[in-house]
Amino acid sequence: MKPPPFEYRDPETLEETLALLAEHGDDAKILAGGQSLIPLLNFRLARPEVLVDINRVRPLAGIDDRPEGLRIGAATRQSALERSSQVAAQQPLLAEVIRYVAHAQIRNRGTVGGSLAHADPAAELPVAMTALDASLIASSGRGERRIAAEEFFVSHLTTVLEDDEVLIAVDVPRAPAGTRVAFEEFARRHGDYALGGAAVVLTADAAGACSRARVTLLAAGDVPVRAHAAEKLLVGAVVDAAVAREAAAAAVRDIEPVGDGHGDGDYRSSVIEAMCDRAIARAAAPGEGKKA
Amino acid sequence: MKRDVEIEINGETYARTIDPRMLLSDFIRHEARLTGTHVGCEHGICGACTIQLDGEPVRSCTMLAAQAEGHRVRTVEALAAGSGGELHPLQQAFHEAHGLQCGFCTPGFLMTLEPLVARGEALDREQIRGEISGNLCRCTSYQQIVDAVVLAIERHGGE
Numbered sequence A: 001m002k003p004p005p006f007e008y009r010d011p012e013t014l015e016e017t018l019a020l021l022a023e024h025g026d027d028a029k030i031l032a033g034g035q036s037l038i039p040l041l042n043f044r045l046a047r048p049e050v051l052v053d054i055n056r057v058r059p060l061a062g063i064d065d066r067p068e069g070l071r072i073g074a075a076t077r078q079s080a081l082e083r084s085s086q087v088a089a090q091q092p093l094l095a096e097v098i099r100y101v102a103h104a105q106i107r108n109r110g111t112v113g114g115s116l117a118h119a120d121p122a123a124e125l126p127v128a129m130t131a132l133d134a135s136l137i138a139s140s141g142r143g144e145r146r147i148a149a150e151e152f153f154v155s156h157l158t159t160v161l162e163d164d165e166v167l168i169a170v171d172v173p174r175a176p177a178g179t180r181v182a183f184e185e186f187a188r189r190h191g192d193y194a195l196g197g198a199a200v201v202l203t204a205d206a207a208g209a210c211s212r213a214r215v216t217l218l219a220a221g222d223v224p225v226r227a228h229a230a231e232k233l234l235v236g237a238v239v240d241a242a243v244a245r246e247a248a249a250a251a252v253r254d255i256e257p258v259g260d261g262h263g264d265g266d267y268r269s270s271v272i273e274a275m276c277d278r279a280i281a282r283a284a285a286p287g288e289g290k291k292a
Numbered sequence B: 001m002k003r004d005v006e007i008e009i010n011g012e013t014y015a016r017t018i019d020p021r022m023l024l025s026d027f028i029r030h031e032a033r034l035t036g037t038h039v040g041c042e043h044g045i046c047g048a049c050t051i052q053l054d055g056e057p058v059r060s061c062t063m064l065a066a067q068a069e070g071h072r073v074r075t076v077e078a079l080a081a082g083s084g085g086e087l088h089p090l091q092q093a094f095h096e097a098h099g100l101q102c103g104f105c106t107p108g109f110l111m112t113l114e115p116l117v118a119r120g121e122a123l124d125r126e127q128i129r130g131e132i133s134g135n136l137c138r139c140t141s142y143q144q145i146v147d148a149v150v151l152a153i154e155r156h157g158g159e
């Protein structure tokens, strides 16, 4: 259980990082918090020739409060997100989900960008960022590009990032007035990857009807799944318990979660439906869902 | 390619030439010869290898030794050393409340919990369980570990 040999590089600037990635292509792997990558190295499931450690590239970490929303540096520790008062005030969904990510010792090293780039469909941050319409900023020697969270995840552990690209930040736009959020998941043990879950972002108009909805599902497929059918049912409705139930049922109609030793596909589907129902109900109930 | 590193552990600097793939847990145990830090799973699950990096609990098996350069590493050996060779109050509480049996997991629990107790956080039993969710113990069933933390928190508050 030791990593295979590799060449270790720890650049201090983004330019050097990009040059290393351009030079080594798919022989190189970025090391951020290492909380997913180092276990993979220890198991020898990954054997990169070059490890490019971005922990010394200071501008990649930090949370910036901008007029249009929060810019979260890719190398921001998950624990920094958890402790940020700006995040708590402006993006309560992120503050809520981050507590479900692994354990305190892991969040002290694990990064926001690492969780997104790792692209585990059972990870909380990808599901939350998709629900929040976040965009991810990728940089390479060829320039910068902005990718909508919904377009970023391709399949299990695979994203649209090219070999020479590094994720540098995530932009999380401010929510419109009247927005409430909630997240629910079920795991066998706190801190473990969950069997299923859902993130919900609802905006209500002055009359109390839902004017905009985002429902994204955790561990429902090989990427974070956006439940368009549920969103359609919610928009225009005054969301009560019956509407929540109906929308949750619609959310899971087209998913086929993969079963494993922790539960078969049907069981997982019912877990996701129940979590989705609870999250919608909580986001819709005044004084319950957190105001965004 | 080998790499020269200088790593500060418990206030002492260890200068070594290492293979960059060396895990911090192995540097601590084999290079610094501080064997209080235990290694269970080597993939981030069990928490036995928990140390503090700049005061924050982290796993030493999911970090490369080279990444610790420029940071302060603190291991379980620092606890008694900081209490004049006597057991640190948290260790004393584990001892009295039977918070350990085989003791394999204990260094990890101590390094996870010590900053919380030192900050004087008033945690209830449920919250304590949340805080130790990243540490596995195969012996105690956790009851006495929680008892030990309750005791340590009481005493810290009473000081």
Ligand SMILES: Cc1cc2nc3c(=O)[nH]c(=O)nc-3n(C[C@H](O)[C@H](O)[C@H](O)COP(=O)(O)OP(=O)(O)OC[C@H]3O[C@@H](n4cnc5c(N)ncnc54)[C@H](O)[C@@H]3O)c2cc1C
Pocket (backbone or CB within 6 Å): A029, A030, A031, A032, A033, A034, A035, A036, A037, A038, A039, A054, A074, A075, A100, A101, A102, A103, A106, A109, A110, A111, A112, A113, A114, A115, A117, A118, A122, A123, A124, A125, A161, A165, A166, A167, A168, A191, A192, A193, A194, B043, B044, B045
């Ligand atoms: C015991 C345990 C339990 C866990 N439980 C959960 C959980 O419940 N929920 C959850 O969401 N996560 C969980 N995790 C994973 C944890 O959140 C990781 O920290 C996270 O998935 C990866 O982040 P990292 O910064 O550690 O990335 P690393 O491990 O360093 O990298 C992961 C991958 O992303 C790539 N990468 C990293 N940063 C960038 C970047 N800036 N640009 C491009 N590519 C990049 C790397 O090359 C690598 O392929 C758990 C981990 C452990 C060990």
Ligand code: FES
Pocket (backbone or CB within 6 Å): B038, B039, B040, B041, B042, B043, B044, B045, B046, B047, B048, B049, B050, B059, B060, B061, B062
């Ligand atoms: S040995 Fe590091 S977490 Fe198990």
Ligand code: FES
Pocket (backbone or CB within 6 Å): B099, B100, B101, B102, B103, B104, B105, B106, B136, B137, B138, B139, B140
């Ligand atoms: S005391 Fe034996 S594993 Fe915890």
